[in-house]
Amino acid sequence: MIIEELKKHPSIYLLVNQKFCISMADRDGILLHVNENFCELTQYGASELIGKDFGFLNPDYDKDMFFAEMNEAFQNNQYWHHKIRSKAKDGSPYWVEAIISPVYNEQGEFDGFISVDTDVTASELTSKQYIDIVENLRNIENALDHSSVVAITDPKGVITYVNEKFCELSQYAATELIGKTHRVVNSGYHPKSFFREMWKTIGNGNVWQGDIQNRAKDGSLYWVATTIVPFLDKEGKPIQYVAIRHDITGRKQAETSLEIALRHDFRQTVKNLQNAIFKYKSDDTGSIQFTLVEGKTAEKLGITAASLNNGKLNEEYRPEDLNRLAPFFHQALAGETVQFELTYSSMTFLVYLSPIFREGQVDEVVGTAIDITERMEAKRVIEHMAYYDYLTGLPNRRLLQEKVTDWIQVDDAPFALLFMDLDRFKTINDTMGHHVGDELLKAVGERLSLSVREDDFVARLSGDEFVVLVRSRDRSDVQAVAERIVEDLSYPYRLGQHEVFVAPSIGINFYPADATDYNTLMRNADSAMYLAKESGRGTYQFFTKQLHDELVEQTMVEMELRQALQRNQLSLVYQPQFDLKTGKMKGMEALLRWYHPIRGFISPAYLIPIAEDTGLILPIGQWVLKTACQDAKEWQRQGLPPMRISVNVSIRQFRQPSFVSDVKAILEETGLEPQYLNLEITESIMSDVHHCKLILQELRGLGVNASIDDFGTGYSSLIYLSKFPLTHLKIDQAFISELDENNTMIVKAIIDLARNLNLKVVAEGVETEDQARFLNQLHCDEVQGYLYAKPLSKADFTLLLEEQKNET
Numbered sequence: 001m002i003i004e005e006l007k008k009h010p011s012i013y014l015l016v017n018q019k020f021c022i023s024m025a026d027r028d029g030i031l032l033h034v035n036e037n038f039c040e041l042t043q044y045g046a047s048e049l050i051g052k053d054f055g056f057l058n059p060d061y062d063k064d065m066f067f068a069e070m071n072e073a074f075q076n077n078q079y080w081h082h083k084i085r086s087k088a089k090d091g092s093p094y095w096v097e098a099i100i101s102p103v104y105n106e107q108g109e110f111d112g113f114i115s116v117d118t119d120v121t122a123s124e125l126t127s128k129q130y131i132d133i134v135e136n137l138r139n140i141e142n143a144l145d146h147s148s149v150v151a152i153t154d155p156k157g158v159i160t161y162v163n164e165k166f167c168e169l170s171q172y173a174a175t176e177l178i179g180k181t182h183r184v185v186n187s188g189y190h191p192k193s194f195f196r197e198m199w200k201t202i203g204n205g206n207v208w209q210g211d212i213q214n215r216a217k218d219g220s221l222y223w224v225a226t227t228i229v230p231f232l233d234k235e236g237k238p239i240q241y242v243a244i245r246h247d248i249t250g251r252k253q254a255e256t257s258l259e260i261a262l263r264h265d266f267r268q269t270v271k272n273l274q275n276a277i278f279k280y281k282s283d284d285t286g287s288i289q290f291t292l293v294e295g296k297t298a299e300k301l302g303i304t305a306a307s308l309n310n311g312k313l314n315e316e317y318r319p320e321d322l323n324r325l326a327p328f329f330h331q332a333l334a335g336e337t338v339q340f341e342l343t344y345s346s347m348t349f350l351v352y353l354s355p356i357f358r359e360g361q362v363d364e365v366v367g368t369a370i371d372i373t374e375r376m377e378a379k380r381v382i383e384h385m386a387y388y389d390y391l392t393g394l395p396n397r398r399l400l401q402e403k404v405t406d407w408i409q410v411d412d413a414p415f416a417l418l419f420m421d422l423d424r425f426k427t428i429n430d431t432m433g434h435h436v437g438d439e440l441l442k443a444v445g446e447r448l449s450l451s452v453r454e455d456d457f458v459a460r461l462s463g464d465e466f467v468v469l470v471r472s473r474d475r476s477d478v479q480a481v482a483e484r485i486v487e488d489l490s491y492p493y494r495l496g497q498h499e500v501f502v503a504p505s506i507g508i509n510f511y512p513a514d515a516t517d518y519n520t521l522m523r524n525a526d527s528a529m530y531l532a533k534e535s536g537r538g539t540y541q542f543f544t545k546q547l548h549d550e551l552v553e554q555t556m557v558e559m560e561l562r563q564a565l566q567r568n569q570l571s572l573v574y575q576p577q578f579d580l581k582t583g584k585m586k587g588m589e590a591l592l593r594w595y596h597p598i599r600g601f602i603s604p605a606y607l608i609p610i611a612e613d614t615g616l617i618l619p620i621g622q623w624v625l626k627t628a629c630q631d632a633k634e635w636q637r638q639g640l641p642p643m644r645i646s647v648n649v650s651i652r653q654f655r656q657p658s659f660v661s662d663v664k665a666i667l668e669e670t671g672l673e674p675q676y677l678n679l680e681i682t683e684s685i686m687s688d689v690h691h692c693k694l695i696l697q698e699l700r701g702l703g704v705n706a707s708i709d710d711f712g713t714g715y716s717s718l719i720y721l722s723k724f725p726l727t728h729l730k731i732d733q734a735f736i737s738e739l740d741e742n743n744t745m746i747v748k749a750i751i752d753l754a755r756n757l758n759l760k761v762v763a764e765g766v767e768t769e770d771q772a773r774f775l776n777q778l779h780c781d782e783v784q785g786y787l788y789a790k791p792l793s794k795a796d797f798t799l800l801l802e803e804q805k806n807e808t
Contacts, residue, residue: 021096021117024103027110029053029063041096041119043089057086070113074102083120095124123494148378149224149245155238157181157199169224169247171217187215202230202241205398207386211248222249225375229386232397234462244382246375250274254368276303276349276369282333288326291364297371301345328353332365341376342369348376389460391438392445400459400467404518407469408511414473418482419525420506422489423537424651424684425464428500431655431691439495440502451488452481466504467525473510475542482506482540490538499689503538505529514543524548534609558610560596565623570594572627573791576800577646577762577784580776585804587644587678589764589784590628591791592620612650621653622662629670629677631794636672640801646678648709651685660698667702674703680730682709693724700725707762711750722757729754733765733785739774751778 021041024033031050039046042057055061073080080100088094096117105111149169152161162177170177170185177184190212201208208228215221224245230238254275276298280290290305298304303312317325325342332338332353342349349369355362387399395403407415422444429437441464448466449458457469468485470478490503507528515521524543531550532541541547564570574588594602611617625647632645653659667674679699686692686708696706707728731750735743747763754761763775766785775783792800 021119023049023115023117024112025053025115026112029066032112038117041088041094041117042086058084059087060085070100074110084117094119094121096120120494122491123499148374148381149243149247151177151182151243151245153181153241153243155240157241160240166245169216169222170214176217182214185214185216187213187221189213189221198228202228203238205230205232205236205238207382211252212245222247223252224248227379227382229382236397242385244378246378248375251370254370275371276301277366278305278369279364279366280329281364288329288333295369297349297369329365332367333362335362341372347371348373389445392442392460394445394449394466395457395459397459397461400457400461400469401518403457403459403469404511404521408516408518413471414511414513416470416472416478416508416510417521417525418468418470418478418485418506418508418540419522419529420466420468420485420504421529422464422502423505423533424502427651427655428502432498432500436495436498436500440493440500443493443495444489444502447488447491448485451485456481467522473513478508478510479540482508486538486540501684505532505537506540507532507543508540509543530554530613533613554610557599557602557606558614558616561594561607561610561614561616564594564596565619569596570620570623571793572624572631573793574631574645574797575784575791576789576797577644577782578788580772580780580783585641585643585800586782587646588797589646589680590624590631590648592624608650612652615652617650617652618656621650622666624648625663626666626670629666629672632676633670633672635798635801636676638798639805640798641804642676643801644676644678644705646680646707648680649685651682654681654685654695655691660695660702663699663704664702667704675705678705678707678727680707680709683711686724696725726759728760728762728782730762730764731780733763736763736765736771736775736785737767739771744774747775748778751780755779 017035017037021038022033022035023031023038025031031052031054034046034049039049042049049056053061053063054066055063069082070080080098082098083095084098085093085095097120098115098117100113100115102110103112103114149166150161150163151159151166153159159177159180159182162174166177167174172184198208198210207230208226210226211223212226213221213223225248226243226245229242229244231240231242233239254273257273273295274297276293276295278290278294278298279292280288283289290308293303293305293308328338328340328351332355335355335357337355338351338353340351342351348371350372351367351369353365353367356364356366387396387402388394389396404417407413422440425437425440428440441460444464444466445458445460448468452458452468452470455471459467459469461467468481470481472478472481485506486504490501493500493502507525507530509515509521509524509528511521514524527548528541528543531547532539534554535541571593573591573593575591576585577587577589578584579586592604592607594604594607596602608617611620628645628647632643636642656662663677663679667677681692699706705727706724707726707730709730710732711729729750731747735747735750739747751761760781762782762784763780764784766772766775766783766787768787771785772783772787789800
């Protein structure tokens with residue numbers, strides 16, 4: 001059987017068996033074998049599965065259709081590859097990407113098939129959550145468009161968007177409004193001080209509310225209850241304003257009509273008003289007696305003065321609710337003007353109570369009840385927009401700051417603030433497009449919300465920055481939360497046709513141990529987050545004063561690095577690479593060095609991350625590639641043996657649209673033949689499979705070689721690895737420096753894998769004879785390390801090449 005054949009190659013069997021869910025079936029589709037991953041995913045034991053067909057797991061299984069599709073694929077020398085939805089033992093659904101290939105017996109006859117499955121349940125569930133979020137946002141948009149007048153302006157007040165209700169109410173077309181300010185509808189009713197106060201409020205990033213009288217195109221006047229929400233940038237400055245308005249012309253007219261009615265025929269007038277109009281007074285016992293209830297709203301609700309006096313309110317409210325309402329009515333009887341909101345029969349009313357005086361005493365109170373149900377719904381939508389992120393639905397920066405302030409000033413209980421951003425997000429956003437970036441942020445927000453505990457608080461600041469508040473002072477407790485977040489957010493994301501990988505870098509500090517106010521907490525956590533990136537990304541870092549001092553030092557180094565190229569402080573050294581069998585030098589790796597005139601030697605492990613984060617890696621990488629090619633060509637012109645020169649390429653360089661053309665230009669300028677240049681890329685570059693394959697093919701078209709550096713420390717899809725035009729795999733020195741049982745298995749597996757893919761293997765960091773013997777036993781192709789030669793200056797490497805020439 002094929003499983004027994006695989007077991008003859010332990011490294012390949014180990015990789016396949018641990019990575020995938022594997023099952024084998026006979027020619028009738030009856031299961032003969034399943035591995036542990038398959039059992040874990042389905043929640044069945046092997047004995048429960050063997051002897052069953054796939055219909056046992058898949059309710060939609062159609063044997064005839066399945067075999068027809070499968071046979072068609074096999075006849076075309078293809079695999080059968082589909083996404084399948086099945087049910088686990090507990091009834092929960094799961095999804096797999098299944099690749100099925102035929103199995104033939106010794107006579108070449110079809111004897112069954114083997115299925116290699118990949119679990120994609122997480123990405124499928126994330127897609128459903130994204131659809132739900134989009135639907136919620138669409139509902140919010142519809143609610144606003146049907147109930148409110150909406151306009152959006154830039155920071156200077158220039159209109160950039162209006163909805164249809166705005167056009168209907170103002171009688172202007174959208175084209176007559178966009179590009180102008182709201183002065184086009186200014187009625188002249190309000191003084192300039194009114195608008196100065198409004199702009200002062202929203203300019204400081206606060207929400208403004210008030211009633212405004214405007215003038216329509218035909219000269220008629222109308223009133224709108226207005227709420228303006230500033231949308232802020234990362235520094236807290238407004239970048240645009242969203243104005244939500246509600247037509248209250250009827251209410252204003254009703255108030256005017258009410259005043260007229262008080263002077264003329266009150267009862268006849270109020271009967272035809274849309275709002276409820278009522279009067280009441282206090283009897284001899286101090287109880288409230290309604291003397292009038294009129295208006296269309298009162299008629300609609302079936303309320304009369306008699307029904308209210310007979311206890312109709314008791315049917316709608318509990319006694320404690322009535323006790324809360326009573327003070328409002330008595331305040332008006334005491335001579336005060338009162339305003340409050342009231343919910344009745346699933347509707348919301350704004351109630352005004354105005355006392356009527358005779359001879360200095362309150363004789364009765366007249367009131368209006370205005371239906372503001374739609375307005376309250378719009379207000380709830382506005383509040384959501386003001387305090388929640390429009391993309392992920394998470395609390396935004398404004399709500400986060402209020403929450404932190406509330407926890408400090410009201411609760412005064414210890415908590416931790418976790419500040420995080422997503423490693424490599426900008427690269428994904430720039431190369432795959434903002435649509436994919438937005439989908440990724442939504443998926444991250446969903447996972448993050450599920451990763452924290454119920455009483456923790458999650459917010460999105462802006463871009464790829466998120467904050468989590470954890471109610472705990474215990475370091476180990478907070479550490480467990482951070483580790484869970486890193487693990488959950490680091491699983492791959494399936495976004496349409498793309499599978500992308502990101503991981504969070506997290507900075508942590510505590511209230512009140514590290515800081516006692518919002519700004520300092522954020523600043524400390526931000527500093528710790530950047531230090532987490534320095535320590536390898538995809539991890540977390542607690543804030544300490546030492547870390548803060550190190551960050552200040554790093555900032556100084558960054559400033560000096562910007563001038564290092566101009567001041568000729570950067571240089572290259574070259575480490576030879578030897579054929580392990582013959583001992584002959586086969587090539588060299590160009591390595592960057594920085595000798596600072598004051599600080600001395602600065603380690604590349606410290607230098608490179610700073611260059612990558614600041615973007616300086618682009619000009620530095622260009623200089624390294626050009627200098628290495630110049631030196632290699634110069635050695636050839638001197639008649640020295642031509643050698644392959646390897647140059648490391650950062651992910652930022654590789655993602656540049658001009659990368660291939662830049663490489664071609666450097667080769668033409670220096671005169672170095674393409675076959676002598678080898679570009680080393682890391683596994684992280686391969687996360688965007690389509691882009692990586694395209695660039696590598698273009699490089700191979702030039703004749704340039706490409707290899708994977710530090711193989712085994714990142715993520716590589718073995719399916720696509722075989723399709724990339726690569727020449728070498730380079731084993732990371734971490735596996736060589738400590739050859740324990742686990743590392744020896746990994747090294748052996750990598751070498752076996754490379755041999756099966758016709759790739760050469762280079763092992764770096766070889767420092768002992770034992771390491772060399774081990775690699776020789778495994779038939780490793782090339783080695784580099786201090787056992788053979790340390791990195792050499794250009795002059796010393798020239799001497800080494802001359803020795804090589806003399807030996808031949």
